[in-house]
Amino acid sequence: MTETVPRPTLEAVAALAGVSRATASRVVNGGDGVREPLVERVRRAVEELGYVPNQAARSLVTRRHDAVAVVVAEPETRVFADPFFALQLRGISKELTAHDNQLVLLLTEGRDDHARVGRYLAGGHVDGALVFSLHLDDPLPGLIRRAGVPTVFGGRPGWNDGERGDVVYVDSDNRGGARDAVRHLVGLGRGRVAHITGPLDQTSAADRLDGYRDVMADADPRLIVPGDFTPAGGERAMRTLLDHCPDVDAVFAANDLTAAGALRVLREQGRRVPDDVAVIGFDDMLPVAEQTDPPLTTVRQDIEGMGGLMARLLLRGHGDRVTAQAAGEVAGAGAAEEAGGGPSGVVLPTTLVRRASA
Amino acid sequence: MTETVPRPTLEAVAALAGVSRATASRVVNGGDGVREPLVERVRRAVEELGYVPNQAARSLVTRRHDAVAVVVAEPETRVFADPFFALQLRGISKELTAHDNQLVLLLTEGRDDHARVGRYLAGGHVDGALVFSLHLDDPLPGLIRRAGVPTVFGGRPGWNDGERGDVVYVDSDNRGGARDAVRHLVGLGRGRVAHITGPLDQTSAADRLDGYRDVMADADPRLIVPGDFTPAGGERAMRTLLDHCPDVDAVFAANDLTAAGALRVLREQGRRVPDDVAVIGFDDMLPVAEQTDPPLTTVRQDIEGMGGLMARLLLRGHGDRVTAQAAGEVAGAGAAEEAGGGPSGVVLPTTLVRRASA
Numbered sequence: 250m251t252e253t254v255p256r257p258t259l260e261a262v263a264a265l266a267g268v269s270r271a272t273a274s275r276v277v278n279g280g281d282g283v284r285e286p287l288v289e290r291v292r293r294a295v296e297e298l299g300y301v302p303n304q305a306a307r308s309l310v311t312r313r314h315d316a317v318a319v320v321v322a323e324p325e326t327r328v329f330a331d332p333f334f335a336l337q338l339r340g341i342s343k344e345l346t347a348h349d350n351q352l353v354l355l356l357t358e359g360r361d362d363h364a365r366v367g368r369y370l371a372g373g374h375v376d377g378a379l380v381f382s383l384h385l386d387d388p389l390p391g392l393i394r395r396a397g398v399p400t401v402f403g404g405r406p407g408w409n410d411g412e413r414g415d416v417v418y419v420d421s422d423n424r425g426g427a428r429d430a431v432r433h434l435v436g437l438g439r440g441r442v443a444h445i446t447g448p449l450d451q452t453s454a455a456d457r458l459d460g461y462r463d464v465m466a467d468a469d470p471r472l473i474v475p476g477d478f479t480p481a482g483g484e485r486a487m488r489t490l491l492d493h494c495p496d497v498d499a500v501f502a503a504n505d506l507t508a509a510g511a512l513r514v515l516r517e518q519g520r521r522v523p524d525d526v527a528v529i530g531f532d533d534m535l536p537v538a539e540q541t542d543p544p545l546t547t548v549r550q551d552i553e554g555m556g557g558l559m560a561r562l563l564l565r566g567h568g569d570r571v572t573a574q575a576a577g578e579v580a581g582a583g584a585a586e587e588a589g590g591g592p593s594g595v596v597l598p599t600t601l602v603r604r605a606s607a
Numbered sequence: 608m609t610e611t612v613p614r615p616t617l618e619a620v621a622a623l624a625g626v627s628r629a630t631a632s633r634v635v636n637g638g639d640g641v642r643e644p645l646v647e648r649v650r651r652a653v654e655e656l657g658y659v660p661n662q663a664a665r666s667l668v669t670r671r672h673d674a675v676a677v678v679v680a681e682p683e684t685r686v687f688a689d690p691f692f693a694l695q696l697r698g699i700s701k702e703l704t705a706h707d708n709q710l711v712l713l714l715t716e717g718r719d720d721h722a723r724v725g726r727y728l729a730g731g732h733v734d735g736a737l738v739f740s741l742h743l744d745d746p747l748p749g750l751i752r753r754a755g756v757p758t759v760f761g762g763r764p765g766w767n768d769g770e771r772g773d774v775v776y777v778d779s780d781n782r783g784g785a786r787d788a789v790r791h792l793v794g795l796g797r798g799r800v801a802h803i804t805g806p807l808d809q810t811s812a813a814d815r816l817d818g819y820r821d822v823m824a825d826a827d828p829r830l831i832v833p834g835d836f837t838p839a840g841g842e843r844a845m846r847t848l849l850d851h852c853p854d855v856d857a858v859f860a861a862n863d864l865t866a867a868g869a870l871r872v873l874r875e876q877g878r879r880v881p882d883d884v885a886v887i888g889f890d891d892m893l894p895v896a897e898q899t900d901p902p903l904t905t906v907r908q909d910i911e912g913m914g915g916l917m918a919r920l921l922l923r924g925h926g927d928r929v930t931a932q933a934a935g936e937v938a939g940a941g942a943a944e945e946a947g948g949g950p951s952g953v954v955l956p957t958t959l960v961r962r963a964s965a
Contacts, residue, residue, distance in 0.1 A: 314727075314730065314732075315723075315726075316727055316732075325696060325697065325700045325710075326697065329687065329690075329693035329696070329697075330693075332687075335687035335688075338683060338687070338714065339683065339684065339687075342683045342714055342715075342716055343716065346715070346716040346720055349723060351713060351720075351723050351724065351726075351727045352683075352713070352714040352715075353711055353712070353713060353727070353732075354711070354712040354713075354714055355709060355710070355711060355712075356696065356700055356710040356712055357700075357704070357710075358700055358701065358704040362704055362709075365673075365707060365709050366709065368673075368709075369672075369674055369709045369711070372672065374672075374674075374711075374732040
């Protein structure tokens with residue numbers, strides 16, 4: 250085995266220089282605001298002791314970087330086009346900044362780059378990772394597990410490989426929210442309630458479809474049309490729906506962007522909303538949901554809050570595995586939910602927000 | 608001085624395990640696609656030799672991370688609200704991915720967090736940095752210089768501290784583009800040409816104001832109104848202009864978002880564009896510039912291309928200082944321009960794009 254020689258500590262540097270540890274740290278880390286004579290004394294002490302003022306070296310000892318990676322398993326174009334991610338990042342950024350942790354957003358062009366993301370995570374550059382928007386066949390979870398960094402997932406991961414117990418996630422009650430939306434449409438007297446799905450290789454989309462089916466168990470299968478969480482996907486799906494089921498009188502769209510696309514097609518084809526076709530979205534993403542014509546009735550989830558909660562969970566578990574117990578404690582009573590033997594999740598409630606479209 | 612013991616190499620691990628270096632590397636880096644018996648042999652070799660499969664350790668030797676930091680000196684909310692940054696990041700992401708380098712976007716809540724960004728850059732986590740949207744009194748350049756990472760700036764840095772020679776940047780011909788815009792308005796016979804500026808602590812905004820003044824040397828000072836590169840700033844400035852100079856017949860806005868705000872106020876106040884007031888923007892940011900009412904005449908700069916060029920410059924200089932000569936070579940003849948004794952810049956040309964607003 251390679252022998253490790255104890256490295257001189259920052260405390261030793263501070264003691265030799267006759268300054269506080271904080272001052273020594275500021276000089277070593279290249280920060281401002283230290284008077285030149287003190288800077289000089291610290292520099293001499295660093296030299297004399299052979300202190301390595303390099304975080305790569307230091308992190309071998311402390312294994313702390315005060316930095317957290319955020320990985321969105323989508324191409325960077327999508328990350329910047331969909332305000333959902335900006336909102337989650339806002340929640341994360343506020344929380345990490347409050348704890349003086351650096352937010353390190355790892356962007357990719359697509360799934361081919363995920364092995365490189367895995368290498369960066371394994372490379373000792375961050376204390377943990379927050380991972381969003383996983384798709385079922387994505388290699389990221391395996392890469393992250395091998396990288397050995399504490400991780401909190403945004404959204405319930407969908408894989409099933411016997412190692413689920415290691416996983417902590419924050420999610421919304423997608424299935425319950427979807428049920429509320431569809432029940433509301435049925436309560437309005439609608440008999441032909443359609444669903445435009447999200448990408449069904451993501452659990453959020455699959456759970457919302459399950460919620461729709463909970464209420465519409467005997468629905469005409471042509472009323473379920475695939476979408477992809479984008480406005481363009483919502484437009485395509487709405488055209489398909491109107492072609493195949495011209496008597497459709499309500500649509501539950503898997504998210505607000507999808508609903509915005511569907512509303513455009515309904516207007517273009519002269520269908521009045523909500524009179525002819527009632528529409529409900531999911532997210533309550535502002536300003537999107539308020540600016541549609543008519544303003545969108547939708548299922549609210551606290552997107553920014555989810556981001557903040559993920560960051561809090563990770564920071565609490567710093568250097569350790571994030572545990573379900575900690576998750577419950579951070580989230581507060583009522584929100585925590587543990588699936589026996591499965592991943593440990595904090596599932597946040599949703600609420601139906603009524604505007605004009607349903 | 609601390610003694611350093613030579614670390615066992617990956618080659619030694621591969622040799623002991625009886626596999627190729629590539630296979631050993633894949634196992635050590637947590638990648639997929641290696642058969643389990645080989646994985647096991649590599650793992651045993653790693654243990655036997657005491658190989659440290661940790662990039663933090665490795666990077667002490669190689670000083671290579673195959674990762675590049677991007678720092679936008681704006682709060683993260685702005686980074687996600689202004690499509691300018693998304694476009695630059697798109698150019699950077701494509702280029703870095705083509706060279707299998709990880710894009711590491713360091714987000715902040717504001718300037719108070721820049722010392723932390725400096726620490727991350729100094730911490731041995733990236734091979735270089737691309738830095739945008741510097742403001743004049745920002746401590747970042749000093750922090751970056753002390754961090755010792757090769758850096759390319761997006762936009763000409765505005766500071767003047769005798770160390771300019773170390774700086775390489777990519778910029779557009781802001782002053783020339785502004786001159787073209789204002790000359791076009793004068794050529795249309797407009798006599799009261801106003802300018803809504805950008806934030807004047809950024810050289811891009813200051814240079815565009817200089818270009819306006821090159822043509823309108825004797826302009827009524829009330830025709831110059833401050834903006835901030837946002838639509839809301841454009842609205843405020845346009846209201847001020849109409850209050851103080853109701854006879855204004857043309858506006859050169861410092862960017863397209865500003866012009867979009869100005870156009871909204873002109874429409875709201877019943878001024879026809881371009882008949883009563885001609886408007887020109889800067890950027891040719893799509894879809895913004897095409898979707899304004901009327902579509903916007905503007906000064907085109909290749910935002911995505913600038914991002915890509917910055918990344919190419921940095922990758923070429925990997926591990927070294929980026930030089931003006933390399934900048935010229937990468938950019939190709941005609942685009943390079945060196946200011947004697949000042950920072951070394953690659954200044955890309957702009958073109959006036961005529962649509963309906965002027």
